[in-house]
Amino acid sequence: MSDLFASNEVEILDHGQGLFQIRNLVNTEATMAAIHEVAKQAPFRHMMTPMGHHMKVATTNCGEYGWIAQPSGYGYSRNDPESGQSWPAMPDTIRTISDDVIAHLNLPKYSPDACLINRYDIGTSMGRHQDKDEANFDYPIISVSLGLPAIFQVVGPKRQGKATYYSVSDGDVFILSGQARLYYHGVNTVKANPNQPELQQRYNLTLRRSQP
Ligand SMILES: O=C(O)CCC(=O)C(=O)O
Numbered sequence: 001m002s003d004l005f006a007s008n009e010v011e012i013l014d015h016g017q018g019l020f021q022i023r024n025l026v027n028t029e030a031t032m033a034a035i036h037e038v039a040k041q042a043p044f045r046h047m048m049t050p051m052g053h054h055m056k057v058a059t060t061n062c063g064e065y066g067w068i069a070q071p072s073g074y075g076y077s078r079n080d081p082e083s084g085q086s087w088p089a090m091p092d093t094i095r096t097i098s099d100d101v102i103a104h105l106n107l108p109k110y111s112p113d114a115c116l117i118n119r120y121d122i123g124t125s126m127g128r129h130q131d132k133d134e135a136n137f138d139y140p141i142i143s144v145s146l147g148l149p150a151i152f153q154v155v156g157p158k159r160q161g162k163a164t165y166y167s168v169s170d171g172d173v174f175i176l177s178g179q180a181r182l183y184y185h186g187v188n189t190v191k192a193n194p195n196q197p198e199l200q201q202r203y204n205l206t207l208r209r210s211q212p
């Protein structure tokens with residue numbers, strides 16, 4: 001096959017230590033439609049961190065629980081603090097991504113109860129952090145990329161140090177499991193793609209299990 005054509009076949013990349021990437025796994029149109037439905041009920045907002053800063057990414061959630069930042073701390077909440085209502089139910093289109101990942105990687109079956117949705121406008125990044133507000137780290141983090149491409153950085157068990165960089169594109173899924181479940185990670189500044197001037201954002205979903 002010619003290199004001129006980007007493949008859209010599902011491809012599993014084993015990056016080692018429990019880091020996996022599955023390219024082209026997700027039906028991006030259906031997933032974006034599901035995100036827009038969620039955002040109608042629970043609009044994107046820039047949450048305020050305990051440090052008193054607004055997050056750079058705009059965020060919402062669906063599922064039984066949602067991850068929130070508040071001046072009092074980080075964690076999971078059954079309700080959207082903006083509305084006092086429960087978060088929108090996790091649409092099947094989103095829930096089935098996790099079943100698909102589990103099947104492709106032969107991971108133990110589990111049921112995510114939270115899906116954090118991040119929106120990155122052009123010029124937005126995410127600093128190095130661990131996903132550590134969940135009750136049980138045996139469950140993986142399943143991270144879906146949509147829209148503009150990005151560079152995902154994985155550092156390791158400590159915040160400092162040299163990162164490894166992975167390019168993640170529309171429809172890709174990145175999995176932090178096993179040893180890498182608590183690795184520090186972040187996202188480089190999202191840039192416009194000259195070949196896709198109509199795209200102004202990157203979206204990211206993380207499917208998580210928050211409760212034991
Ligand atoms: O946007 C991404 O690819 C990663 C997002 C992330 O790490 C998070 O929401 O905890």
Ligand SMILES: [Fe+2]
Pocket residue numbers: 129130131185
């Ligand atoms: Fe994260």
